[in-house]
Amino acid sequence: MALTHLLLVGAALLSLACFFSGSEAGTVGVCYGMMASNLIKPPAVVQLLKKNGITMVHLYDANPEALTALANTNIKVGVSLPNQYLTLAAGSTLYALQWVQSNVKAYPGTKINHVAVGNEVFHQQPELTRQLLPAMKNIQAALVSVGLADAVKVVTPIALDALSKSFPPSEGQFRDDIAQLVMRPLIDFLDRTGSHLTFNYYPYLAYRDHPDQINLDYVLFRPNKGQLDRGTGLMYYNMFDAMVDAVFHAVEKLSSSSEHGRGRILSGSDSSASFIESGSANGEGTTGPAAADSLGEQKSVSAAATPANAQTYNSNLIRKILRGTGTPYKPNAVISGYIFSLFNENLKPGDDDERSFGLFYPNGTPVYKVDFVHPGPAPATPTPTPAGPSWCTANAAVGDKQLQEPRDYACANGADCSAIQPGKTCYQPNTVVAHASYACNDFYQRRSGTCDFNGAASIVYQKPTGTCDASAPAAASWCVANTAGGDTRLQAALDYACSNGADCSAIQRGGRCFDPDTKEAHASYAFNDYYKRNGRTEESCNFDGCGSVVHQQPSELRSIHPILR
Structure with missing residues (x-):
């Protein structure tokens, strides 16, 4: 050295x-x-x-x-x-x-x-x-x-x-x-x-x-x-x-x-x-102790x-x-x-x-004991003390597979993960990293600074982009018809929605939402009703590629369904 x-x-x-x-x-x-x-x-x-x-x-x-x-x-x-x-x-x-x-x-x-x-x-x-x-x-x-x-x-x-x-x-x-x-x-x-x-x-x-x-x-x-790297x-x-x-x-x-x-x-x-x-x-x-050099000088x-x-x-x-x-x-x-x-x-x-710097004296007796074999208990996770709020956020670099475990652990050990269930306030975006960040942060806030998760999460002092607030109302969303699949597929999807739980009575002839009498408008109504009844999940607005989730209310739904205005 x-x-x-x-x-x-x-x-x-x-x-x-x-x-x-x-x-x-x-x-x-x-x-x-x-x-x-x-x-x-x-x-x-x-x-x-x-x-x-x-x-x-x-x-x-x-x-x-x-x-x-x-x-x-x-x-x-x-x-x-x-x-x-x-x-x-x-x-x-x-x-x-x-x-x-x-x-x-x-x-x-x-x-x-x-x-x-x-x-x-x-x-x-x-x-x-x-x-x-x-x-x-x-x-x-x-x-x-x-x-x-x-x-x-x-x-x-x-x-x-x-x-x-x-x-x-x-x-x-x-x-x-x-x-x-x-x-x-x-x-x-x-x-x-x-x-x-x-x-x-x-x-x-x-x-x-x-x-x-x-x-x-x-x-x-x-x-x-600790020391914060603001970069x-x-x-x-x-x-x-x-x-x-x-x-x-x-x-x-x-x-x-x-x-x-x-x-x-x-x-x-x-x-x-x-x-x-x-x-x-x-x-x-x-x-x-108190060694001297070869000349006897301290x-x-x-x-x-x-x-x-x-x-x-x-x-x-x-x-x-x-x-x-x-x-x-x-x-x-x-x-x-x-x-x-x-x-x-x-x-x-x-x-x-x-x-x-030795572990041993030259004669082979130890200066102190160290264990090269057993890892021992994990060191205590430090509690951060810098002023201002902090968040525990998932590290996307470790990959979805390694993020699943901390998410499941947090949800099973005190984190309130109800908001990331299908159709709930923080379900979207439906990604492993987003859900893991929510779960780890909720666990962190409730446990006064516990954010370890074996390196799958870390503490940050700037609010991460896209952080979901479970106390906020759920972001509005609608399921609308996508005509790119053609009339035949759209009709099949419309029939599926109406026969599997969607209430399509309002778009029957004489119904309050029959007009405008177009396949796209009727399909949008049926798809959206099915979507609402099934937790507003992405899967419930697929319809073989004929449905799409939007977050701005479509004009046709405002006109045919006053309740959605």
């Missing part, structure tokens, strides 16, 4: 390595760094991983001892080509091939699933920016040549300062100097190779650098009043979600030569966000760097992943990734607290 100097934009600073992949369920691994004195050996590390149910690790190089120890364990392993080798890999296909042969192919029993080419190149070594994509392409070509391109994907972690703006999430966009030069061809490359877009984000660092501007509860996934009307109750959605929005704004590439990353039902690094400093050293860290806060952040993030919760903007996104880091590493360069 490299702790970056993060951008403060609006209310949030963001960083974490985000893959966009296609896995069905979220999984969580750890970053396995080795820059610590008295670190347990790789075989003991493997046993530690197994004991804690950890099934994925990310390495910052391709350490032979670690790769050998991880063989035949079924643990997925990511390896890295460090920045210092980027120029060599970019300039020589032979070097790239030799690197892949020595560091990937040489370990057939180890389940290597990605190669990270460089790390935060735009931020750490911007002079290598133009070397990044050529290096990735050469590593990819090498994987193809040894028959491993399907199993091993090429990625590159990107720091969030690749975005010129990241908060609110809807304003996320890439910097001008890299948007078309690097990001556009990079996304095309990732699409062609079936790989993943990767970002680095650290909520903890945002809070550490600006504690007066950021709510710690917002960083740690604890209940808080989308969506509320964010943790910084992690805001980070991921900022990248989604940035990709949307990117003019890519591969629309398919952007579409694969962004598609509502398939979008995914996987991260390589996320974590929180624990304030401990290699053996316990090192200062943020007041937020405590084992309790680190445990809260990592446990809540793991729980979110294992429960399959997406983001406000992409509720279907599947999130997978790696917690930084496995060990406290006292030999790491950089900021003081970078040495204390």
Whole structure:
């Protein structure tokens, strides 16, 4: 990991390595760094991983001892080509091939699933920016040549300062100097190779650098009043979600030569966000609190760097992943990734607290407990507190099938759904999303702010267009004849209505509505009477395509049926 100097934009600073992949369920691994004195050996590390149910690790190089120890364990392993080798890999296909042969192919029993080419190149070594994509392409070509391109994907972690703006999430966009030069061809490359877009984000660092501007509860996934994105009307109750959605929005704004590439990353039902690094400093050293550096000098860290806060952040993030919760903007996104880091590493360069992100001390004893296997109970749904009214609205992006369940749940657990029954005030428009929005919002208003529904609905602070007020009178509607089907079909439909419940006595010869004596007028009368008696549903005004629902009273009905005036 490299702790970056993060951008403060609006209310949030963001960083974490985000893959966009296609896995069905979220999984969580750890970053396995080795820059610590008295670190347990790789075989003991493997046993530690197994004991804690950890099934994925990310390495910052391709350490032979670690790769050998991880063989035949079924643990997925990511390896890295460090920045210092980027120029060599970019300039020589032979070097790239030799690197892949020595560091990937040489370990057939180890389940290597990605190669990270460089790390935060735009931020750490911007002079290598133009070397990044050529290096990735050469590593990819090498994987193809040894028959491993399907199993091993090429990625590159990107720091969030690749975005010129990241908060609110809807304003996320890439910097001008890299948007078309690097990001556009990079996304095309990732699409062609079936790989993943990767970002680095650290909520903890945002809070550490600006504690007066950021709510710690917002960083740690604890209940808080949230942050409103006025561009989308969506509320964010943790910084992690805001980070991921900022990248989604940035990709949307990117003019890519591969629309398919952007579409694969962004598609509502398939979008995914996987991260390589996320974590929180624990304030401990290699053996316990108040660590000193190698010269004995006391090192200062943020007041937020405590084992309790680190445990809260990592446990809540793991729980979110294992429960399959997406983001406000992409509720279907599947999130997978790696917690930084496995060990406290006292030999790491950089900021003081970078040495204390570990779940374990170097000797393998835990700094605090985390559960990588069980999702645990769902976190409490925050109660929004911004001033003004709010609504719970269904998210159409999840699809009708997933909206049916929250609608049924809301109606069965306290929401008054009578208004969306056929013929009632809010039945129209008769769509799953409209009915789900009504049911979820009624449930939300009655339950004082409960709007979760597993990501199928979200809180907004601008009244959604078309919101139905059940207390208002039902919108007037009529069923009238459509002559496009021809006289024969119209007559058959007229006869059907009159013989199946419509009172057609008024349009008989001598009846008060006989005139005007036209088939269209008589059919309109019969259709409308049938429509009224059958709940004013769309189905009750079909008549084999000869009937149409209108919301402005037709002149022929006003003239032949005074009651309708």
